[in-house]
Amino acid sequence: AVAAAVVRHALRRLPLRVRLAGGETLGLGGPLIEIRDPDAFHARVGTGGLIGFGESYMAGEWEAPDLVGALTVLAAHAAELVPAPLQRLRGLWAPRQPAARRNTADGARDNISHHYDLSNDLFALFLDATLTYSAAVFRGFPAEWSLLAAAQHRKIDRLLDLAAVGEGTRLLEIGTGWGELALRAAARGAHVTSLTLSREQRDLALRRVREAGLGDRVTVELRDYREAHGTYDAIVSVEMIEAVGAEFWPVYFRTLEARLAPGGRAALQAITMPHDRMLAARDTHTWIQKYVFPGGLLPSAEAVEQTVREHTGLAVARRDSFGVHYAETLRLWRERFTDRADEVAALGFDAVFRRLWTFYLAYSEAGFRSGYLDVQQYLLTKENPAP
Incomplete structure (x- = not known):
């Protein structure tokens, strides 16, 4: 009542x-x-x-x-x-975050597996041929499905340009996805070490690397970002910070700093929400955390810059937002998912799952269309030590 x-x-x-x-x-x-x-x-x-x-x-x-x-x-x-x-x-x-969903090393593996190990075939039904599962950058609106792959390459190229990735660059990628960014970086002549916690994604990414003949330039490791080692000229991480959790944001950014060589550059893509709403929701359990991204939390732009400033010596050299592009990306995914509902069912996903995912994609699109959500590309730099 x-x-x-x-x-x-x-x-x-x-x-x-x-x-x-x-x-x-x-x-x-x-x-x-x-x-x-x-x-x-x-x-x-x-x-x-x-x-x-x-x-x-x-x-x-x-x-x-x-x-x-x-x-x-x-x-x-x-x-x-x-x-x-x-x-x-x-x-x-408000329900509280389950302790079991904390993004400790073991918890993060379980949280990532919950979503990304569902089925490579499922994701292939609604993603474009690049298998890129993050915001694209379009030339105009409304966007058409036939232009999505090019828009994803435009996004990837922009990140690689921000990080100054080229011939001979030692690149660390945190969050492999299905390997498109690593492939595109290797085609520029970079040597790529890519980290993922999803076995399904790793297996398909490795296959794509072999098929592209780039096995000598790309290594894909089943490894937590906290377990990264070595020194790199550049780091790229696309929509991975959302899976880190607020308590581990300082660890995440300190890892970037530790792995970057002096003079190195890190290019990040991150979904953000308003700072006051983030503070209100950070300890509560939400529908999308329960059913889609356990352990996930969107940072605010303020939280990203505050964490970088207070916990590292990195500098935020640039930030660009393009939320309207994400709304269009999600629309294309949602329409594709809906159009191929019979094929989703044939993979063994029932009607409740299909309604869940329809709601998830629409819910996300609405967040960007309303301006409640945004997506940012950041350039972080690590200065050379003083003489």
């Missing part, structure tokens, strides 16, 4: 049209949300908060013809959905 009252209070003031079973309508008008089972919906929200909201969608208790549009409205008003008195009591009602 309390959840129903809070939800109704919030929905009445939003630019949405919320239709409950029985015909009652709430909201100021906008994208439609149909709540098919109000009692079950409110029970889940009352029990699990925003986790319950996502679980209710997975269970088919509510639907939205324009899911991204509806979630974009909610993301844009995220800070005001819960009344201020309840916000102040967040520590009492």
Whole structure:
């Protein structure tokens, strides 16, 4: 009953049209949300908060013809959905992060495996031929599927240019993905050591390296970033800091500093969220952490720069944001995933999983379309020691 009252209070003031079973309508008008089972919906929200909201969608208790549009409205008003008195009591009602999901060396392996070891075939169904699972950089909008691979190469090349990767560069990559950046760096003449915690990704990346004839230039290791050794001219890490966890951000950036040679450059790509929302959410358990990225936490741009400043001697030489490009990237992935739902099912993923992933991709896209989320490319530099 309390959840129903809070939800109704919030929905009445939003630019949405919320239709409950029985015909009652709430909201100021906008994208439609149909709540098919109000009692079950409110029970889940009352029990699990925003986790319950996502679980209710997975269970088919509510639907939205324009899911991204509806979630974009909610993301844009995220800070005001819960009344201020309840916000102040967040520590009492919000679920806490499970201790088992801390990103210790063992915990990080389990967390990464949960998502990235699902199935290489699954990711191949909705990613482009480069198998790149991060924000692309487009030349214009709206983007078309046929241009996605080129946009991913544009993103990769920009990062490699920031890190000044070229002939003979000793490059450390933290977070291999399926190997496209390592391949592209090796084609420039770099010698690449790439680290991953995903066995599935490592196996496919190694196969792609062999097929490209670049085995003498690329090494892919199943290794935690904290276990890296050696000295490198450049480091590139794409959307990996999101899996580090706030308590280990200082360790992550100190590792970059320790592995960089004097005069070295590190190029990072990171998804960010507003600093105040990060502080409010950093200790609570969210739907996306429970079902998609266990142990994950998006930093704020302020948190990145503060951690670098307070825990390392590195300098933030440049930061560029391009969140609208991520929204387009996610739209293309989501549409591709939806179009190939039968093939997803043929891989053994049931209807609840497909709704979960549809919600995840739409939820993420909405975050960028609303401006709640952003994505940054950073250049960090390590100065040569003084004479």
